[in-house]
Amino acid sequence: MTSTSRSTNSGAPQRFPVVVVGAGPAGLTIGNILRAASVDCLVLETETREFIEQRPRAGVIEEWAVRGLQQRGLADTLSERAQLHTDCEFRFGGQRFRFSYGELTGTHHFVYPQPLLVTDLVREYADVRGGEIRFGVHDVQLHDLDTERPSVSYVDAETEQRVVVACDFVAGCDGARGVTRAALPGHAHIARHDYGIGWLALLAEAPPSNDCVVFGIHPNGFAGHMARSPEVTRYYLECPPGDDPENWSHERVWSQLRQRLAATDAGPLVEGRLIEKRVLDMHSHVVEPMVFGRLFLAGDAAHLTAPIAAKGMNLALHDAFLLGDALAAYLTKGEETGLDGYSEACLRRVWDYQEFSQWLSEVYHGTSSGDAYRAGTTFARLRRLFTSPTAAAAFAEQYLGTAPAY
Template sequence: MDSGESTAVVVVGAGPAGLVLGNLLLAAGVECVVVERRSRAHVEQRARAGFLAAHTVRVLTRHGLADGLAADGQQHHTCSFRTAAGAFDLDYAALGRGEVHTVYPQQHLVRDLVATFLARGGDLRFDTAAESITGLDTDRPTVTVRTPGGGSTRLHGRFVAGCDGRHGTARAAVPAGAVRRYRRDHGVSWLALLAEAPQSMAAVAYAVHEDGFAGHMARTPDVTRYYLQCPRGDDPQAWPDDRVWAELHHRMRADRHGPLRQGPIVERRVVDMGSDVLDPIRYGPLFLVGDAASLISPSAAKGANLAVMEAEILAAGLVAGLRGDTGPLDRYSADCLPRIWRAQEFSHWMIGLLHGPAGDGDEAVFLRALQQARLESLRTSRRHQDHFAENYVGI
């Protein structure tokens, strides 16, 4: 192994968090290296979230990173709830702060961020896995990486930004007991589906059904994201296309509201609903961003939006810290965690709204009645609707 290279900031992970952070550092004249264990093709094709909150769009626009979403993103301002009692729409652009979502698939955003970073002369290394992060009790931490050819090298920096997810090397580098970990298993699993089919309705649709939740989320004119609640441990391959579409039609009550526009299911995976927050989201010169800092269930589409928010805050802190002002870095956790917890609270509330417990026991029957009461309040109460809209679009 060679003696390594030196830079100001080593960014581990080239998802939205790492790429936004890298672009902001580069624009501020801060030298950085971004390493990503996957190939460029993989990260630019990996389908994930697609709902960008108003604040996220403002951040990307402010820093010259929004050309793609400005050209091809679609604004969405309505969501629909389908229940046994009927359906109702909420035009959240007319509620709360009057904000909307911009639908722009995450892989397209990643593609844009990669292109901008490289066009600005950034050092971005794909197929380069971070194997360990050491020296976190010094002012010169080291990231040891496996290079594409199979060798190893060391990257030394003043700071390290861990943007490599919940199971990444950055989080694993934090010593046990150095942070407090909050976690919750919500006991709910979704079959996440990507269909090569146009959207079947203008709105995002949440179907609350006694047989389990179903969801419809537009992505592009030709691709739609669907979700189906499924038993924990289900094999995605046990859900062939015919079974998927039959269950989607059933739970979304297509006989009442109109048929779904079908097409091949090109992706299917099971997602277990879980939440996880570290406090603080820093250990010495290592700062955690995105899913490395906090995992949030996809029930309210907050993950990528939190990552962009945290990346902007950290970028400003790193720029200041490298110029001798460590105050913003010292406040990084305190600035981010209240927003993380607010997003967690709303996501938790959405899980309860969309998923009623199964069974005929007293508790299950009682909780399903409460669920219906919450839906009725959301349908009829303007104050409830304003609160929903503010949190649904906000961070």
Template sequence: MTESRYDRVAQDSADVVILGAGPAGLVLGNLLLRAGIDCVVLERAGREHVRTRARAGFLAPNTVRVLERNGLDEGLRRRGQQHGVCEFRTEDGRFRLDYTNLGRREPHTVYPQQDLVADLLADYLDAGGRIDFETEALAVRDADGPTPAVTVRDRDGRPARWRARYVAACDGRHGAGRGSLPPGAVRCHHRDHGVSWLGLLAEAPPSLDAVGYAVHPRGFAGHMARSREITRYYLQCEPGAGTDAWSEDAIWDELAVRMGAARYGPLLRGRIVQRSVVRLESDVLEPLRHGNLFLVGDAAALISPSAAKGANLAVLGAEVLALALTDALAHGRTEPLEHYSQRCLAHIWRAQEFSHWMIRLLHGTPDSEESAPFQEGLRRARIAALRTSRAQQDWFAENYVGV
């Protein structure tokens, strides 16, 4: 066998090597550390970037319960804001759903993901957790053996290797975890929804006291408050468009048109500080493990942002895996690990179904011109049912906040 340069470098080891310091990786690291399990987190980015990168901010009730029962909710309790109303705007008018009084009568908690990650990171480091920033995981080798190896490049560009009993890939869709799966190890179910959004973060107060979904002939627009000073907006754009396709004034003018500002009140404008293009895609891997390599969060399943499920699924999966790994390493019981994939996939597929329903509600179906009028009729019928049917509203509320 030809010797690899990784066979000539120093090695380190841990019972569990965690790839990625997002919500999934840091929840998993905290729970393993508290259970006395030897673990390390390897993160490609630097510490400050991890603490400040802006992502989603709507936490489901189950996510809050996971954080509460594991003592990871101090910042959430002090600064999180409950939210329970969404507003739909269409050419036929607008209507609001107070979903805290529908379905299971539970609210979301608005807490910016960068704040949650900063809390989790502080908890992990304060408890003595090991984390290597600016360390890029390149591959997971021997995952089907008793001691997988993670090859990495450290902050100085030098090769290194970690040995582990188990590897948890919390490093996303394009991370080393997914990239190391051999052909045929898992099945990947993929769906491109044919829709793109321009994601915007604006230094502007919220313009309405609800999550706003605007369905307009020129495309979808969305309004999501993040704080008293910051608002997240989404603007449907042409697939393939770049972040610079619209000027700042054009963005605000288009948001005003699609959200009916002339009819319902002006938008509070401010400087746009972040732009990104989000292509609405979904995928699910089955099973969520290969040997002793386990997939968590976006590495396990990519879900469109249309229903704010991604971070919530990541936290839920991290708790399930933490409990299973603790059983295996501390008590010699491996059965929970055998059921990890099945348990998480049940939640993932349900979240995917609701996310797909939301995409069709907000955008219709990108289809041939021949069927477009039929698809638009279906979308209008969905909106009408959501406006008028209590049963439909209860179903929406239960799935909107549930994972």
């Protein structure tokens, strides 16, 4: 099924310079950059347009990433509608500790739900820039990646026929459970880390209960509060990995949130219906290098980052800016430097964010580990954050992704 009746892609229908596998933030951003440079490309997506426009996930976008979208004409609606966040709050030992990173650095976060960003990017790619996108494809396979004539094939949703598309490059943007990473040769290096922790990820039909993000550090386990919109709030509760969401009744969820986020002078939580409830096991992996022959991986397909520090979509956008610009430069001007340096340039930021996530994980989970030593060092980290200006500045830089170089 081809969703875009208004596609203006030119040339033979089954040959495209670039085939992008996956219509998430990474794939759609690359597609938009290519279309702006008048490079034809085809985006293949297993789900429907309606599904990807509603799938709830991220919300926190770093300022540099929004600037990158703005520079490429992809943030008009976001700039109008996103909330700006300048503070976060840690709650531990029954006290509230506000961390005003906006005041400290002059930089802020944008909060804009991922489904809205995906909706904007699909509209711009398919309806405005005339990009070709095929939804509902299945059994996507990659061929001849180590040659100059790779191809991608898939089974069409309507005809049930296998379609082969020849191309010059494949952008593997199909997320953590896609097929493109599996096409890497056996010797590809994949570094993995398992935190041994689960998070119950919740969306509540309830307005935020605080004017900023809250991190609750509690012996029962971590709890998080993050505004998504004036009507919807994301909450997290640390739980055993692999836990069944059905173990978490409405009453148990709100009782644990109340306990773990309790602090002197904190207002009551505004409760509401739970519209999403699923367990995420906290693990990460990084593929090195992110390139094999004519396959370039981007986003979660290359590096899954446990959502501990809200970094995954930001990294996906960073990869997409670099890969979209590099492919456009190569295909329109024959410039090779961007493609040659792509993997290394992405991985410097990826590893920095992985390290920050690992550091933050210990802050969130140390006190509930049952290990008195880890609890002691966790509190030392937290105290340092609120007593040492140098430690506060270092935290803000990592939290906002604003290091002068990666």
